[in-house]
Amino acid sequence: MLSVIYxxxxxxxxxxxxxxxxxxxxxxxxxxxxxxxxxxxAPMTRSGVVLRMAREIVxxxxxFKSNKWIWLFGWTFHMGMWLVLIRHIRYFTHDIPGxxxxxxxxxxxxxxxxxxxxxxxxxxxxxxxxxxxxSGPSDHLMLALxxxxxxxxxxxxxxxxxxxxxxxxxxxxxxxxxxxxxxTEPILLVHLGCVAILMIVFPISKLMHAPxxxxxxxxxxxxNPREQRHLAPWAAKLEQ
Amino acid sequence: xxxxxxxxxELEHALDVPCLRPGAMEGLQPFVAKPEHNEPLGFPGExxxxxxxxxxxxxxxxxxxxxxxxxxxxMCVKCGACTDKCHYFIGTGDPKNMPVARxxxxxxxxxxxxxxxxxxxxxxxxxxxxxxxxxxxxxxxYHQCSQCRRCSVFCPYGIDTAEITMAARDILAHVGIGQKYxxxxxxxxxxxxxxxxxxxxxxxxxxEGLEEDIEEETGVTVRLPLDEKGADIxxxxxxxxxxxxxxxxxxxxxxxxxHEAGVSWTISSYASEAANFGMFIGNYENMRQISLRIRKAxxxxxxKRIIFGECGHAWRVAxxxxxxLAGPFDFLDQNYPVPQHILDFTWGEIQxxxxxxxxxxxxxxxxxxxxxxxxxxxxxxxxYPGSQFEIPRNVIRAVCNNYHDMDRDTTxxxxxCCGGGGGLLTDDLTDLRIKGAxxxxxxxxxxxxxxxxxxxxAICAICKSQFTKVLPKYGYEMDAILSxxxxxxxxxxxxxxxxxxxxxxxxxxxxxx
Numbered sequence: 001m002l003s004v005i006y007x008x009x010x011x012x013x014x015x016x017x018x019x020x021x022x023x024x025x026x027x028x029x030x031x032x033x034x035x036x037x038x039x040x041x042a043p044m045t046r047s048g049v050v051l052r053m054a055r056e057i058v059x060x061x062x063x064f065k066s067n068k069w070i071w072l073f074g075w076t077f078h079m080g081m082w083l084v085l086i087r088h089i090r091y092f093t094h095d096i097p098g099x100x101x102x103x104x105x106x107x108x109x110x111x112x113x114x115x116x117x118x119x120x121x122x123x124x125x126x127x128x129x130x131x132x133x134x135s136g137p138s139d140h141l142m143l144a145l146x147x148x149x150x151x152x153x154x155x156x157x158x159x160x161x162x163x164x165x166x167x168x169x170x171x172x173x174x175x176x177x178x179x180x181x182x183x184t185e186p187i188l189l190v191h192l193g194c195v196a197i198l199m200i201v202f203p204i205s206k207l208m209h210a211p212x213x214x215x216x217x218x219x220x221x222x223x224n225p226r227e228q229r230h231l232a233p234w235a236a237k238l239e240q
Numbered sequence: 241x242x243x244x245x246x247x248x249x250e251l252e253h254a255l256d257v258p259c260l261r262p263g264a265m266e267g268l269q270p271f272v273a274k275p276e277h278n279e280p281l282g283f284p285g286e287x288x289x290x291x292x293x294x295x296x297x298x299x300x301x302x303x304x305x306x307x308x309x310x311x312x313x314x315m316c317v318k319c320g321a322c323t324d325k326c327h328y329f330i331g332t333g334d335p336k337n338m339p340v341a342r343x344x345x346x347x348x349x350x351x352x353x354x355x356x357x358x359x360x361x362x363x364x365x366x367x368x369x370x371x372x373x374x375x376x377x378x379x380x381x382y383h384q385c386s387q388c389r390r391c392s393v394f395c396p397y398g399i400d401t402a403e404i405t406m407a408a409r410d411i412l413a414h415v416g417i418g419q420k421y422x423x424x425x426x427x428x429x430x431x432x433x434x435x436x437x438x439x440x441x442x443x444x445x446x447x448e449g450l451e452e453d454i455e456e457e458t459g460v461t462v463r464l465p466l467d468e469k470g471a472d473i474x475x476x477x478x479x480x481x482x483x484x485x486x487x488x489x490x491x492x493x494x495x496x497x498x499h500e501a502g503v504s505w506t507i508s509s510y511a512s513e514a515a516n517f518g519m520f521i522g523n524y525e526n527m528r529q530i531s532l533r534i535r536k537a538x539x540x541x542x543x544k545r546i547i548f549g550e551c552g553h554a555w556r557v558a559x560x561x562x563x564x565l566a567g568p569f570d571f572l573d574q575n576y577p578v579p580q581h582i583l584d585f586t587w588g589e590i591q592x593x594x595x596x597x598x599x600x601x602x603x604x605x606x607x608x609x610x611x612x613x614x615x616x617x618x619x620x621x622x623x624y625p626g627s628q629f630e631i632p633r634n635v636i637r638a639v640c641n642n643y644h645d646m647d648r649d650t651t652x653x654x655x656x657c658c659g660g661g662g663g664l665l666t667d668d669l670t671d672l673r674i675k676g677a678x679x680x681x682x683x684x685x686x687x688x689x690x691x692x693x694x695x696x697x698a699i700c701a702i703c704k705s706q707f708t709k710v711l712p713k714y715g716y717e718m719d720a721i722l723s724x725x726x727x728x729x730x731x732x733x734x735x736x737x738x739x740x741x742x743x744x745x746x747x748x749x750x751x752x753x
Contacts, residue, residue, distance in 0.1 A: 024314075027310070028307065028310065028311055031303070031304060031305070031306070031307040031310050032305065032306075032307060033306065033307040033308055034305060034306055034524060034564075035524075035560065035561055035564060036560045036561070036564065037308060037400065037403070037560070037618070039389060039392050039393055039398055039400070039617055039618075039653070040616070040617055040618060040619060040620055040625065040628065040653070041620070041625035041626040041628070041629075041653060042625060043625065044624075044625060056396065056397075056398075060396055062321075062393065062394055062395060062396050062398065063319070063321055063394075063396040065393070065394060066321040066322070066325070066394035066395070066396070067320070067321050067394075070319050070320060070321055074319060074396075121319075124320065128320065129259070129260050130257070130260065130320060130323040130324065130335070130338060131318075131320035131323065133260060133335045133338070133341065134318050134320060134323065134335075134338065134340050134341055134344070135318060136318070136364070136365060136366040137363065137364050137365075137366075138357070138364045138365045138366070139317075139318050141364070204355065204356045204357050205357065206314075206315065206316065206317045206318070208314050208315055209314075209315040209316070209317050209397055212311045212314055212315035212397070213315065213396075213397045213398075215307060215311045216308070216311055216312075216315070216397050216398040216399070217307060217308045217398075217400075218308070218389075218392050218398035218399075218400050219397070219398040223620060223625060225559060225560045225561070225563055225564065226559065226563055226577055226578055226579075228563075229563050229564060229567045229568050230563070230564050231564055232305070234305055235524065235528075235564070238525070238528065
């Protein structure tokens with residue numbers, strides 16, 4: 001019964017995540033940027049823009065300039081999360097390639113970095129007056145969700161082990177649209193339940209910052225307004 | 241109505257983070273435009289009865305037309321990186337002047353009506369209904385933003401509060417709540433051709449007067465041509481350059497540079513204004529109408545090039561938007577940048593060696609330079625990124641011996657707004673302007689302690705007017721603000737000009753025993 005509920009939950013979450021993301025991204029892509037507004041100095045070539053964006057995505061360059069504490073916690077959390085996500089690929093692939101095996105210990109300990117980063121960010125929401133002022137219930141809930149996910153994950157890895165072989169069978173089953181038996185340890189159910197919630201809220205929450213950053217005109221535009229005329233389709237109509 | 245005396249913020253450092261003072265600037269608002277200011281711009285005269293529907297309609301329209309507006313409303317994670325970056329927040333402590341909080345004033349309404357979370361769980365995501373109070377809260381706090389974009393430099397996603405401010409002002413104007421200062425000025429541009437409402441005969445008279453001034457000072461005839469067909473260069477400059485101090489000294493500087501460079505140039509009485517307040521009110525159509533005047537003037541006069549005078553937001557519109565709004569400029573000489581910045585021109589002439597400069601003529605000045613926000617963060621001057629910082633400094637160093645930069649975290653792309661940009665340069669916002677200038681003034685005061693800095697140079701008409709007003713509040717003379725081309729004007733020795741050395745030495749020799 002529990003297996004059925006979780007299977008349906010994950011299928012639904014996956015559909016909502018993919019469809020929701022797809023719709024939102026299509027919307028961003030469809031909306032024109034009527035004016036050239038890169039924050040200057042900005043690169044004068046497309047490849048320069050790719051490099052600028054890469055520095056933002058990989059190193060959080062602007063955040064580093066802005067605030068070292070937020071950068072430290074935010075960067076630690078995000079990079080830890082990437083390693084943890086990579087490690088989790090093992091649950092969705094039958095054979096484990098060499099690089100994935102190699103990534104396992106890194107992914108394991110990155111879980112601590114992820115959790116530490118999250119707790120640092122959360123602490124700032126209470127301790128720093130300015131950030132307390134701008135924090136709403138959803139900001140706290142999002143952190144609570146991520147802390148619950150990483151905390152329960154670490155618990156299963158280091159304290160109350162779960163039958164990960166069975167979990168893998170369940171997950172591989174989901175990919176083949178089959179419902180296998182999911183172990184029933186409460187901590188696993190919490191972990192997976194929170195992940196499903198995260199997937200569902202992703203397209204309707206501030207988590208959209210991840211795809212949206214690629215559409216930010218201040219960061220993704222080339223500095224060449226004098227050389228190349230930039231005109232939105234709706235603005236072109238004004239000229240007729 | 242006597243306003244209470246502004247308490248000058250005392251900052252130990254330019255970027256001191258204040259304690260939050262909720263409500264500190266609540267209710268402050270510039271005068272609301274009257275019907276006669278709104279209607280010529282295509283806006284309703286006063287608050288329309290169905291303002292709520294109209295406002296939401298406009299918000300939806302902007303989200304469909306402007307990618308920046310849409311993604312910026314969606315993507316903020318409330319990390320707090322921007323919270324201490326706004327000069328108005330540093331100067332006032334009002335938490336609604338933190339960039340993210342300023343955005344949230346509108347984002348909260350956007351969420352309520354246009355997002356799933358806000359429609360069904362408003363309390364969770366801080367969504368709120370649009371009420372008349374909210375409209376006037378917008379009017380107040382979106383006129384406490386100078387659209388300087390300092391926050392966007394520091395945001396990990398580049399969220400640009402200026403885009404939100406512009407959208408909010410556009411929405412307000414569409415329901416009939418316009419800002420008197422900006423709208424009245426735009427009306428004058430449409431009617432007369434410039435922000436000041438200076439008609440052609442007065443302008444001609446002014447330019448003649450300036451020619452006389454230069455001749456009196458130097459003994460050389462330097463022309464300031466108006467509406468001369470067939471001139472090579474159209475100079476478009478903020479109309480403040482025609483009469484305000486220190487702007488007008490800058491204009492005489494351009495004239496001297498053009499004279500020495502031997503180029504033919506002209507000012508247009510039809511497009512006698514570089515400023516484009518259409519940007520301040522966030523309205524594309526008005527910004528476009530104003531820009532088209534420049535295109536028409538260039539075509540009517542048959543010029544080959546367009547050069548812009550010293551003005552910050554005007555240069556943003558010129559550099560970043562003009563090609564979009566009024567292009568293509570294929571009828572101009574493509575061997576030159578379209579448009580070109582006056583400092584780019586002057587620096588080119590200095591490098592060519594056409595200008596004879598005597599730096600010692602500025603020795604009474606101990607200078608620093610204020611990077612104007614729109615030039616620094618929203619444009620470029622030369623042909624490489626960052627030239628907007630280097631070219632003005634190169635010119636300054638070529639004409640002035642005593643120069644020091646303020647702290648790096650208050651200059652270049654991190655420069656602090658003068659406190660008067662973005663349509664806030666009006667007497668009804670003096671209190672805010674003085675407080676918003678505190679970070680910049682504190683950075684300058686530090687330099688004065690360290691190096692004895694006496695003067696501040698800028699390349700923006702608004703900065704110059706703003707500093708004239710606020711410098712005295714921070715212990716400087718009101719004329720401590722200079723145009724960069726004023727320094728050029730001081731240092732340049734015109735061909736055929738008699739210098740004091742030429743005139744002075746024989747007299748001394750005669751006195752010698």
